[in-house]
Amino acid sequence: MNFAVIGSPIEHTLSPAIHYANFNSLNLADTYRALHIRPEELGHIKDVIKQYDLNGFNVTIPHKETIMAHLDFIDQRAIEVNAVNTVLIKDNKLYGYNTDVTGYKQAYTDRFGTMKRNILILGAGGASKAVYRAHSELGDDITIYARREASFETFTDQNFQRLSSLQNLKSFDVIINTTPIGLKNEDLYDVMSLSRNKITEDTIGIDLIYNPEKTPFLYGFEDKMVMNGLSMLVNQAIHAFEIWYDNKHEGDYNAVYAALDKKFGGGRK
Ligand code: NAP
Secondary structure, three states: OEEEEEEOOOOOOOHHHHHHHHHHHOOOOOEEEEEEOOHHHHHHHHHHHHHHOOOEEEEOOOOOOHHHHHOOEEOHHHHHHOOOOEEEEEOOEEEEEOHHHHHHHHHHHHHHOOOOOEEEEEOOOHHHHHHHHHHHHOOOEEEEEOOOHHHHHHOOOOOOEEEOOOOOOOOOOEEEEOOOOOOOOOOHHHHOOOOOOOOOOOOEEEEOOOOOOOOOOHHHOOHHHEEOOHHHHHHHHHHHHHHHOOOOOOOOHHHHHHHHHHHHOOOOO
16 A cells, blocks of 8 residues: 655655564555645645555644545544644545554553543644644643633634743643744743743643653653653554555564664664
8 A cells, every 4th residue: 555644844754663673573565655735735645645555644733634635435533623733635535534542542541540630731733722722622621821802712622721921820730831942952841931830740741842852841741740742642643554554464563663663773762
């Protein structure tokens, strides 16, 4: 079978490395291409599918919302976050899913369980919506911080508390960074004026960033209480693979982590 990821830019994507590690381990001769598709080219997606004889593809920035207009069916979770990151092609029809939600939810529950918690999500963009949906499904009490009031209105439901300042913060069980602050090692505590005062040895700290492996934000938490974005990334890829194969194959997580460890030099889970 043939698969791809479409986005712009696309050159730094880890998706081909992840999928090939999985295909190789399962002895599948499938292909997975990174395709640079500019926004103005998305209208020709059916030609791209034909050209590469695709059975499915992943969708990344900036097409996760705009791809929805080109699909025949959209899964409920994807509707709820208004974003599709996985498309299955079957009988010439396009089916859209969101495995960022399921990928994050699995990463979080594998690590920290399903206990109801008091959650603070920093940021209100695309990744924030996937994280919000996962914690909604877990029945958590959710607060979202955004620097612009208008960002709150971009969520399809509003069952969360709004926070417009991180001064005088109350205590939370979990704090999740869904902003890009930290990608260049910026100190989120300085950039967002987030006080460390309310972070205790029991507070869980999650950053969706995985490179660097440990952002300055995560250094504010106990080692055993932190999780970076790598497991979400791997889970969303494997969940996409399982959708494309209609669950006939289970993805090989170990093979994927081994390949990423080799790429990054180890210890990134
Ligand atoms: P996005 O849609 O652009 O959203 C970024 C959010 O961060 C926006 O709400 C933005 O606010 C906010 N933000 C940026 N700088 C800020 C600042 N100085 N103060 C307060 N808020 C700020 O991006 P995204 O797609 O959600 O991605 C966000 C991060 O998650 C990236 O680092 C990405 O690599 C990571 N990610 C990881 C995975 C994974 O699998 N691990 C998956 C998806 C994304 P404004 O709208 O006001 O600018």
